[in-house]
Amino acid sequence: MKIGLLTSGGDCPGLNAVIRGAVLEGIIEHGDEFVGFRDGWRGVVERDYFPITRHDVRGLSKTGGTILGSSRTNPFEGEFGGPDNIQWLMDREGIDVIVAIGGEGTLTAARRLYDEGGIKVLGVPKTIDNDLAATDYSFGFDTAVQIATEAIDRLRTTADSHGRCMVLEVMGRHVGWIALHSGMAGGAHAILIPEQPQSIDQIVEWVLQVRERGRAPLVVVAEGFTLPEMTEAHSTKGLDAFNRPRLGGIADVLAPLIEERTGIESRATVLGHIQRGGEPTAYDRVLATRLGMAVVKAAHREEWGQMVTLRGTDIKTVSIHEATGSLNTVPQERYDEAKVLFG
Amino acid sequence: MKIGLLTSGGDCPGLNAVIRGAVLEGIIEHGDEFVGFRDGWRGVVERDYFPITRHDVRGLSKTGGTILGSSRTNPFEGEFGGPDNIQWLMDREGIDVIVAIGGEGTLTAARRLYDEGGIKVLGVPKTIDNDLAATDYSFGFDTAVQIATEAIDRLRTTADSHGRCMVLEVMGRHVGWIALHSGMAGGAHAILIPEQPQSIDQIVEWVLQVRERGRAPLVVVAEGFTLPEMTEAHSTKGLDAFNRPRLGGIADVLAPLIEERTGIESRATVLGHIQRGGEPTAYDRVLATRLGMAVVKAAHREEWGQMVTLRGTDIKTVSIHEATGSLNTVPQERYDEAKVLFG
Amino acid sequence: MKIGLLTSGGDCPGLNAVIRGAVLEGIIEHGDEFVGFRDGWRGVVERDYFPITRHDVRGLSKTGGTILGSSRTNPFEGEFGGPDNIQWLMDREGIDVIVAIGGEGTLTAARRLYDEGGIKVLGVPKTIDNDLAATDYSFGFDTAVQIATEAIDRLRTTADSHGRCMVLEVMGRHVGWIALHSGMAGGAHAILIPEQPQSIDQIVEWVLQVRERGRAPLVVVAEGFTLPEMTEAHSTKGLDAFNRPRLGGIADVLAPLIEERTGIESRATVLGHIQRGGEPTAYDRVLATRLGMAVVKAAHREEWGQMVTLRGTDIKTVSIHEATGSLNTVPQERYDEAKVLFG
Amino acid sequence: MKIGLLTSGGDCPGLNAVIRGAVLEGIIEHGDEFVGFRDGWRGVVERDYFPITRHDVRGLSKTGGTILGSSRTNPFEGEFGGPDNIQWLMDREGIDVIVAIGGEGTLTAARRLYDEGGIKVLGVPKTIDNDLAATDYSFGFDTAVQIATEAIDRLRTTADSHGRCMVLEVMGRHVGWIALHSGMAGGAHAILIPEQPQSIDQIVEWVLQVRERGRAPLVVVAEGFTLPEMTEAHSTKGLDAFNRPRLGGIADVLAPLIEERTGIESRATVLGHIQRGGEPTAYDRVLATRLGMAVVKAAHREEWGQMVTLRGTDIKTVSIHEATGSLNTVPQERYDEAKVLFG
Known part of the structure; x- marks a missing residue:
């Protein structure tokens, strides 16, 4: 043949x-x-x-x-x-x-x-x-999760040393599997995925809970996550939550919002292409x-x-x-399972 | 509760x-x-x-x-x-x-x-x-496989540089899963597991095939593998294939046998405890x-x-x-699948 | 005491x-x-x-x-x-x-x-x-170089598979040591550091030479690198080479410029905080x-x-x-040494 | 040319x-x-x-x-x-x-x-x-030290979980640099090198001190280390401290001796060729x-x-x-520096 x-x-x-x-x-x-x-x-x-x-x-x-x-x-x-x-x-x-x-x-x-x-x-x-x-x-998925998890491990020490909130953006345009698995493996305090829109109020609540327990918050967000405040028009047109043109990823939107709302110094990292090579x-x-x-x-x-x-x-x-035709989204029970570990 | x-x-x-x-x-x-x-x-x-x-x-x-x-x-x-x-x-x-x-x-x-x-x-x-x-x-299994695979990756370069046969012993007292997966991931030329006794003649044949293709043979062996030449008495009493007291692992038995039969310089590495920690x-x-x-x-x-x-x-x-009670052995079809890549 | x-x-x-x-x-x-x-x-x-x-x-x-x-x-x-x-x-x-x-x-x-x-x-x-x-x-420096080098290794396979130019931004506000060492270790085709301003014309020339040899260009840039086209006013005021407000790092400026000038699809990765944690x-x-x-x-x-x-x-x-008081800059001879490997 | x-x-x-x-x-x-x-x-x-x-x-x-x-x-x-x-x-x-x-x-x-x-x-x-x-x-030395250090990191968790003494043998036939650096990096409780013969009594004392502090002892030994009890005849003839034929490395000699003298379950790992490949x-x-x-x-x-x-x-x-002609041995002050951390 x-x-x-x-x-x-x-x-x-x-x-x-x-x-x-x-x-x-x-x-x-x-x-x-x-x-x-x-x-x-x-x-x-x-x-x-x-x-x-x-x-x-x-x-x-x-x-x-x-x-x-x-x-x-x-x-x-x-x-x-x-x-x-x-x-x-x-x-x-x-x-x-x-x-x-x-x-x-x-x-x-x-x-x-x-x-x-x-x-x-x-x-x-x-x-x-x-x-x-x-x-x-x-x-490829397991490798991407491993790389994202190692990044979380590294960010965590800096977060703890400085009392900062770290926001890590990982891949996942339509589904949040990489965020879910790496966030669970790395012990993230909030995991934000396209399938589960969360309001900035909810995110801020999780972040503040972490701070109250004396820890530095670590948020993992899939690139395709959107805030409900970001209308569909915004996200497709590349406008951010405040109608400004979006540059960079969703992590670049979230970090300043979190900092503004919580007063906790917040930093974004967009992991990008290193998740899919090597x-x-x-x-x-x-x-x-x-x-x-x-x-x-x-x-x-x-x-x-x-x-x-x-x-x-x-x-x-x-x-x-x-x-083909149907997307392998993160099921509700898997998100609920992970959510127990939030905050 | x-x-x-x-x-x-x-x-x-x-x-x-x-x-x-x-x-x-x-x-x-x-x-x-x-x-x-x-x-x-x-x-x-x-x-x-x-x-x-x-x-x-x-x-x-x-x-x-x-x-x-x-x-x-x-x-x-x-x-x-x-x-x-x-x-x-x-x-x-x-x-x-x-x-x-x-x-x-x-x-x-x-x-x-x-x-x-x-x-x-x-x-x-x-x-x-x-x-x-x-x-x-x-x-724990995935971690052990990853560590064993990284060891294979490292041994391969030395094997190739020196034209040597490398024999890596990994864990697996009764079943050969770590050997099977790490051997497949690392591109081993023979995988020897407890479930599938192979004669030294067969092993030598695989090794010689590899050499004929101009490559340095890499053999992965699970600790529980035995040569049919090693009667049960031998293996349980800790005697090697030649009735000498066994010290070290099965890799220490195989490497000199392979060298003796093929004339290819052969080296054993017993990975040991680093597979189960960290x-x-x-x-x-x-x-x-x-x-x-x-x-x-x-x-x-x-x-x-x-x-x-x-x-x-x-x-x-x-x-x-x-x-409990039944062992998760490597099924015949999984070994056959891997065996295509031997030699 | x-x-x-x-x-x-x-x-x-x-x-x-x-x-x-x-x-x-x-x-x-x-x-x-x-x-x-x-x-x-x-x-x-x-x-x-x-x-x-x-x-x-x-x-x-x-x-x-x-x-x-x-x-x-x-x-x-x-x-x-x-x-x-x-x-x-x-x-x-x-x-x-x-x-x-x-x-x-x-x-x-x-x-x-x-x-x-x-x-x-x-x-x-x-x-x-x-x-x-x-x-x-x-x-800390050796760790940062190691992390940056691993990122280069990963980006390279994607660059080669897609025939893309990858631009990796590493740390180095005033000196280019991380870029120099990781770029040399990873086999980068151009290394851009604060001590050695290079015109976009020069960078484009290096990139095109790489493409001519049939390879995918990989550029490592220290965060403190500036194009001579970017006046000091620009860089301190956070304006990019075209007087637009700068968001993201210098890699985000370079990648589109390289793509525009060479026609080679170009992607920026900003490694960020993972270089300094863990x-x-x-x-x-x-x-x-x-x-x-x-x-x-x-x-x-x-x-x-x-x-x-x-x-x-x-x-x-x-x-x-x-x-204190004097900066450990990359000496000319070290940059010249690395530059031999460019293009 | x-x-x-x-x-x-x-x-x-x-x-x-x-x-x-x-x-x-x-x-x-x-x-x-x-x-x-x-x-x-x-x-x-x-x-x-x-x-x-x-x-x-x-x-x-x-x-x-x-x-x-x-x-x-x-x-x-x-x-x-x-x-x-x-x-x-x-x-x-x-x-x-x-x-x-x-x-x-x-x-x-x-x-x-x-x-x-x-x-x-x-x-x-x-x-x-x-x-x-x-x-x-x-x-090559830095790579070998890194691999040995990662092995120590892995062995340590097992040692701690089981209250065991782990003995890791690393390369170093005539000089102890790999043992010295990996032992220091990994926080070993004793580092044994060819340049510094130590009696089994001294080793046992270090091991017992560690146990007294509630920790699991971790010993790093260079392959060329000998006990003074092992006369030169022994070591060159391949006899162990008890005049038995030596098989395996010095770690295989030390682990049973330490177990015998201290009552602490002890395990040897010989890292071998993975230190020099990859x-x-x-x-x-x-x-x-x-x-x-x-x-x-x-x-x-x-x-x-x-x-x-x-x-x-x-x-x-x-x-x-x-x-050529003179060996780069570990100087006394470097060993003394490391020794502070023993026991």
Whole structure:
């Protein structure tokens, strides 16, 4: 079998481990051949690809980034985009299946290529935010949580030494998993996530409770959190709570508000890109390797239109159709559980 | 409710996070009181205990070890051992339930106290080896895998620079989970676990395959692995494959055998205690915190004789009776999956 | 001897190790007593202090922050400020010497207390930026460089995967040591420091050279770096290169400028407070412990008005008078050395 | 200029950073060419070498191991060994100088080639143990200390939880620098080094003092430490203190002795090869890069027979002749300083 691989969307620790897992499973177990499309769907629609050998994936399980490159190109656009062009290319090159490693957008595009054009595709879910409902956890998430937790550990000592309130902004545009887990691991005094809007009054109450117990408050906030005071217009238009143009993240909005309301010196840290680059944790390496191996097994079972997922300790396959469309939000009980530790 | 806590058996990263989770859930949500028994069941049978306050658990989620101390004392032995004495103590102190955080032995003892004496107990499974079947993963395991993986990463560069074979021994007396996961994460060329005896001939074949591909072989072996050449008598009597008294671990047996058979300079590293001490990973902190919180919730539901476990992404309770007795071994399909990457 | 300790100014990994080193040296070797002033000079001028015992410093070598707290209070201000009040307090409490652990400002204040009021003081230099000329390296600096280097390692994989330019802002208000060392350790393609203004044209040239060699450019910039295009008025008034109010750091100015000029997608990361909190590296723990021990030895030699410093591998004492006033800037030859690796 | 590079002896974090520093300095600043000899002097005497390009050293500052490979071959032996053969090879290939990156043995061999045969050589000192007197610190040492310190941090929690004595064996065959620094950084209660024999009675006394203060003793021992009770015959013949054959390290001798004498359960951990492999710390990357750059500058100054060293914050050159022959032992005052913290 000849398998085309592509990685698409934002960086995510474990991408290379998926590639290595797929290539080794394919070459060693099935005698497969592999080609890599450069920079996600761009490599498909611009016909930019290269053979991947066993040697190419040597030592990859520990490395960050992706040897295939990435982009946000849409496979339905461009000169050679769309199912017909892609099928033509696959026929010419003898490519039996395209394995798309990517997030919601990438997988939805893959599904459409299959639904509308009968393109043989398989998916591997990639989301640092852990926002895909079809999988218990996605690779990269554990690494992001670990990095955010280490940042909390470091900020805490400074907070305590200076009696300051520290506000750490972590990733999570639509869901608060990274904030929830790192906040729980790091012992944060408030965790603010997109799924659970909290008023500034509530946040201030938590912060003051912490101060009353003689401690320095530590607030973890997901980038997608909004104050109810920030109308939707504000947040989409990039205006802050006071109608000023927003620059920086939500942490930059919260820290001065907290300081103003509580009188506690407050500082914002926006963790940013370091959460999604670099060496994956052992957990993510194992998960990514297994997903990569499983997607090749699924190819040999000809389960077109499916993606691989983690359920409990098992790797399963599920229709991309079912897997996309619904967001893996933090359930109320998980937030309630964490909230006990607030304040 | 007044809750007695104890930690028993070997050290395990996350013990303190369990304690913190339990104490905060109890104090904040239910107005509970807590006492800690010193050094596991020893504190029970020697009536050595102290109140635990909210202040005592401050900052504990990230610390290794256990503030309660640990031992391997059997609660049925000693001057004040056995159900009657323990019940008397609980009555005197108004302790409603004893929460035992420990492994197979500890939980079995707890179960017997409940079965035979009606002692109100609850369990939290603690096993660095991940050998309890009732839970998908146990806290401490992820940290051990991470440490072992980092060791593999370091050994690999030396192996490659010198063209050597490195043999790393990791924990796992009866099951090979740490070896399996760290070996997969680190890209080991052979993973040897108790569940899957392999002849020295097979190991040598894997090692030689690696050399033929121009790489330096890296073998990960669980401490409980035995060569079929080592009869049970040998391994239990501490004799090595050649009937010499065994000193050091199985890695110290394998490295010279591999060197002798392949001519490749081979070195053993026994990772030892550093796998079970120190700061837990974020994953283990979250899991341990949730288990600690859940066991207090179970106490308020009066689920005596139960223990808390992880199933998928949920914390469940299960009868200790069912949970103990069967070992969580590495299933054949997980070993087969990993084996594709060997050689 | 009775020794008063205080820590002043911004957080710095190793403060607790200094305290531990001083207290153990004093108690064990000399039978000294210790008091800690809370929150730096505030504890002195508000007479807020407490005895420090051997037990209090247990396990401190590895912890971040300072058990004494910190502030930026000036000892010449406040109700009980100034030499006369401080001498009165020291006489009343039998305090023989005040050991001030702090940066340029703290040490200068200590020197004035000694010069103008004869207050027996000793200094321990504390500067995360390594900007004190009297010491080869100051504790905390190595930790900050390590954290910044790990951030570069992580950003690099994302840069490479996306073909982006990453701009990382690290600490260094007046001197560029953290940028220089982390940039060299991480293999940055341009290092921008306050001592070496570079035009945006030069920066763009370096970035384009990197792109021409097929790599993703990585720029490390110290927070105090300014473009010559930014007049002093701009930078002090918080205006950016285009006269807009500056929000965020210099990286937030540079990344869009680079993107505009080169067409390479560019992203800014401002590392911020995580560089100055948390666990010190082994290097900083050793240095801090030795400085703490040495300052107590200096007290017993009655070297008032001196501070301890690192010279080569030795701890020396030097007059605070000489030690302050001149900045430890990056010398031209060190920048030239690093510059070879640019582009 | 055409420069031949070789790395020799045991693995050491930073070797690749030296190679990268040298190659970039040479190619960018001087238009040099580089060849790498495979596996140290073996590549010289077996004429096994290859060109090194700028591309080959990409990303090397952070990687462990050496892309040149290593061995313990003696350049005076083998078919093409000795000055005449080596000069012939250099003439044929137009190699102007051989840069030897290695320890005492390698440098001494290089010096002899220069002294006896006029071979143009330059040296870069490489010793994980920090045992070369000519340099303040050697690259790799800081990484080894950091790894050993992290191991101490982990062991400590287990020691405290179980009330055990932990004995950690670190590298240091002839000198105790790694033990001294990691022991000081980790807060060890006894540090045992080759330079300072201590009787088992003294060790037991320290251990008991720790226990009396209610703490769990932590002993760090360098591999080259011997008990005076172990006569030289014993240690060289591999007999332990009781005339039994020694297997494992000195920690395996000490732990049972301490347990026997104190009644405190004691456990040995031998850290082994993980100290010398893998990613270098930022400190070591900077030092190694600077040494690599400096040795190429020295080549262009034609300072044959010299090696580069660190003195304070400067890189200097010194005659290999002077630099070898004397061991950089831990001075009495450094041990006395550390000893204050014992017990």
